[in-house]
Amino acid sequence: MLGYFKPGNSISPEARRQYQVIYCTLCHNLKRLYGTRASMLLQHDPIFFSIQSGFLPSIDEEKVIKKSCIIQPKKVEVLAGYEAYFDPLSNLSVLMILIALWDKEFDNEITIRNRIFLKILGKVFRLSERKLAEREISISDLKSECFAALEVERDSKLNPLDRLSKFMEFGGRLTAEFFPANGNSERSESISINMLKIMYLVDALEDFHSDVAKGSFNLLQGQNREDMVDLVERGVESSLKAIYLQGKPSLDTYYREIVSSAMNSVMNSLEIAKEKFDKEG
Numbered sequence: 001m002l003g004y005f006k007p008g009n010s011i012s013p014e015a016r017r018q019y020q021v022i023y024c025t026l027c028h029n030l031k032r033l034y035g036t037r038a039s040m041l042l043q044h045d046p047i048f049f050s051i052q053s054g055f056l057p058s059i060d061e062e063k064v065i066k067k068s069c070i071i072q073p074k075k076v077e078v079l080a081g082y083e084a085y086f087d088p089l090s091n092l093s094v095l096m097i098l099i100a101l102w103d104k105e106f107d108n109e110i111t112i113r114n115r116i117f118l119k120i121l122g123k124v125f126r127l128s129e130r131k132l133a134e135r136e137i138s139i140s141d142l143k144s145e146c147f148a149a150l151e152v153e154r155d156s157k158l159n160p161l162d163r164l165s166k167f168m169e170f171g172g173r174l175t176a177e178f179f180p181a182n183g184n185s186e187r188s189e190s191i192s193i194n195m196l197k198i199m200y201l202v203d204a205l206e207d208f209h210s211d212v213a214k215g216s217f218n219l220l221q222g223q224n225r226e227d228m229v230d231l232v233e234r235g236v237e238s239s240l241k242a243i244y245l246q247g248k249p250s251l252d253t254y255y256r257e258i259v260s261s262a263m264n265s266v267m268n269s270l271e272i273a274k275e276k277f278d279k280e281g
Contacts, residue, residue, distance in 0.1 A: 005048035007261035015254040024076040029086035054248025088178040194239035206273035209280040
């Protein structure tokens with residue numbers, strides 16, 4: 001479900017370079033805060049959010065340094081002195097994966113692979129719990145709130161967007177906790193809510209037939225087939241518009257290019273999901 005807000009290959013070489021600098025900096029920051037294994041949790045969506053919300057400032061070339069890549073035997077460019085920006089990004093990246101695992105746990109779909117993953121990253125998640133406690137956020141309370149939102153999401157009497165609303169609100173409030181967006185927590189919350197809505201809708205459409213075959217939960221269950229694609233299309237388009245309008249316009253040419261490309265990637269993912277839905281149905 002994660003990874004929809006990733007810029008495509010058509011961006012300019014310099015925009016691609018700057019995005020890679022941000023990506024590699026997040027990877028190194030995850031390692032600094034949580035250990036080497038945390039680099040497995042690297043994601044694109046938090047980066048898009050941090051740029052579009054106005055949280056992440058433009059790259060200062062004087063602060064770009066070379067470091068050894070954590071994964072491959074090569075040198076990469078990373079930002080030095082940007083911890084105030086990448087610490088929240090790192091913390092949210094870990095928490096997003098944990099919440100995705102709670103979703104599986106709620107449906108009793110924790111696989112052997114998931115259990116191995118949890119064991120490998122146990123230290124990472126324990127560190128996350130301690131960091132949340134420092135912010136006076138209880139991990140058990142957070143999980144209970146997540147489960148309550150997932151309970152509403154499974155309510156077949158509601159339409160898909162109403163079922164999703166409580167979880168989107170939960171994710172939005174949590175994101176705003178980490179990213180005040182220069183004092184504008186409402187902007188952070190709104191962008192996060194609409195990003196979650198897009199990810200859930202596209203993922204539900206793409207996986208609909210396989211979820212039905214496995215007997216797994218799918219957000220679109222109970223909807224007429226002819227209404228599903230229209231509902232997802234309208235939901236994605238309205239949320240992309242909201243993300244664009246509610247974002248903080250960047251004066252950075254390359255950031256604008258990255259954001260535009262990532263939003264185009266979302267539409268490409270929607271088209272792929274529609275094709276898969278039609279083909280498998």
